[in-house]
Amino acid sequence: MTKENAHADTYGSAGGEAYEEAREAGAAVPVRTPAVARRPRVGLVAGGLGAYWPQFPELLPQLRRSAARVAERMRGLDAEVVDVGFISDAREGAEAADKLRAADCDLIVGFLTTYMTATMLVPVAQRGGAPVLLINLQPTEAMDHASFDTGQWLAYCGACPLPEMANVFERVGVPFRSVSGHVEDERAWQRIARWIRAAGVRSALRGGRHGLMGHLYPGMYDVSTDLTMVPGTFGGHVEVLEFDDLRVRAEAAADAGVAAKLAETRDVFTLDDTVAEDDLAWAARVACGLDRLVADYDLDSLAYYHRGLDGEIHERLGAGMILGASLLTARGVPAAGEYELRTSLAMLICDRLGAGGSFTELQALNFRDGVVEMGHDGPGHLAIGEHRPLLRGLGVYHGKRGWGVSVELDVRHGPVTLVGVGQTRDGRYRLIAAEGEVVGGPLLRIGNTTSRVDVGADPGEWTDAWSASGVGHHWALATGRLLPDLRAFADLTGTELVEVGTGAGAPYGPGAGAGPWAGPHCVA
Known part of the structure; x- marks a missing residue:
């Protein structure tokens, strides 16, 4: 089955570094094997x-050279570039719009090489079928004022129509976004790359298939969500699954396949002495069933939960999920427990930004060290762990039925971003995010993923602000500072982004007395 999504063969820049560092630390991490790889188009x-071309014969050739350089640099951002050429009037703009609509782009970039009228780009913005980014990149950092004539100045005049475009886009109901700089301006290209990454994530969600297996954990009202809001907000499809869909696939797993999964497990994890061989073999069989389930339904993410009763097969399946779900997550198919569909979507967003995204909740506040301890009882994102992950045997899963093996790891130390998908009273989805830093220190050894996060504020005050954002009690913990990328993604999808952090200009760090704040992100 083929689908139009934005899976990548490898992690992006931040995630790729995490992947390699994990390997250097001794963590054998499975290679991602997504069903389809497609770069953002x-x-x-x-x-x-x-009107300028006959007046200044050297101008158009110069502008075309700049346009060719821009296309070259965009291809260097791992994007598939559909270049429809250079337009000089409104008629050519309309023709370009038709070509771009037929190309089914994820993002349309309009390069303002010099002054141009709004009538030339309005058809592209209205009919191109994708979000539009306007870029104003002049040839160099500054003009040579002493030697330039009018024709040479006009090559630097791409800023002139930008306010005109913004005004007209507002009046015709098209969102406006732009990047200004010069052709070799690395700061400008970082911003352009951010929009392209965000467009790729938007595409992955629009073409995504998200599995929802089992039933809601009893009483977790915050986890409950309107499934229609997934395609309503991000696009894509929710495939409602039964645990019996997993049961028949686990039962059918060949002994050779289970043996291979056991070998993979021993390669990836350190096995604690508490791991019982029977429990490990069962987890490997369930993992084989999960692999088959994901392949058969062509899934990009999975959320699951089943309570079960008295050790029957469905209880054992639910208790045996953590190993296979962790391996899937490391391969780029995020899997979240407790029926957390919105968190599996948050994990997918983080993963496609190249930052991982591990299933997480609050665990405890450490006022002595000024950190918030957070994680979950599995699954974890193995590709972004600080050390080789540990597999621990548990005689009981707290708050759940069943027993078996669970994953123990902490997220790679350094900058991190917390990303959740909340749902408002009127049913709308919104993104909630905060940045912090994972630091070293003592961790519980109870078969949980646990990270010590310095949130830059008093842990209690920050926790109050984070909770007041409406995030729900699960989210994704991802590596790197993702707020700029999340702002771009929120803009492209028309989704509200609530940022929780320290007040503007306030000191950053434990005990600094900074008051946390939370507020919606507004695109200027």
Whole structure:
């Protein structure tokens, strides 16, 4: 089965570094094997006012060279570039719009090489079928004022139509976003790359297939969600599954396949002495069933829970999920327990940004060290662990039926971002995010993923602000500072982003007395 999503063969820059560091630390991490790999498809149209060409014969060739360089640099951002050429008037703009619509782009970039009228780009914005980013990249950092004539100045005049475009986009109901700089301006290209990454994540969700297996953990009202809001907000499809869909696949797993999964497990994990061989073999069989389930239903993510009763097969399946779900998550198919569909989506967003995203909740506040301890009783994102993950045997899963093996790890030390998907009273989804830093220190050894996160504020005050954001009690813990990327993604999807952090200008660090704040992100 083929689907149009934005799976990547490897993690992006931040995630790739985490992956390699994990290997250097001795953690053998399974290679991602997504079903389909597709780079973000970026449409490019460059333009300028045709009245200039006969007046200044050298201008158009210079602008075309700039446009070719922009296309080259975009391809270097691992994007598939659909270049529809250079437009000089409104008619050519309309023709470009039709070409871009047919190309089914994830993002359309309009390059303002010099002054051009709004009539040239409005058709592209209205009919191109994708979000539009306008870029104003002049040839160099500054003009040579002493030697430039009018024609040479006009090559630097891409800023002139930008306010015109913003005004007209507002009046015709098209969201406006732009990046200004010069052709080799690395700061500008970082911002352009951010929009392209966000477009890739948007595409992954629009074409995504999300499994929801089992039933709600009894009483978790915050986890309950309107399934229609998944395609309503991000696009994609929710495949409602039964645990029997997993049961028949686990039962059918060949002994050779289970043996291979056991060998993979021993390669990836350190096995604690508490791991019982029968429990490990069962977890490996369930993992084989999960692999088959994901392949058969072509899933990009999975959320699951089943309570079970008296050790019957469904209880054993539910208790045997953590190993296979962790391996899937490391392969780029996020799997979240407790029926957490919205958190599996948050994990997918983080993963496609190249930052991992491990299933997480609050565990305890450490006022002595000024950190918030957070994690979960599995699954964890093995590719972003600080050390080789440990597999521990548990005689009981706290708050759940069953017993078996569980994953113990902490997220790679350094900057991290917490990302959750909340749901408002009127049913709308919104993103909630905060940045912090995972630091070293003592951790519980109870078969949980646990990280010590310095949130830059008093742990109690921050926890109150984080909870008041409406995040729910689960989220994704991802590596790196993702707020700029999340702002771009929220803008492209029309989703509200609530940022929780320290007050503007306030000191950062434990005990600094900074008051946390939470507020919606507004795109300026």
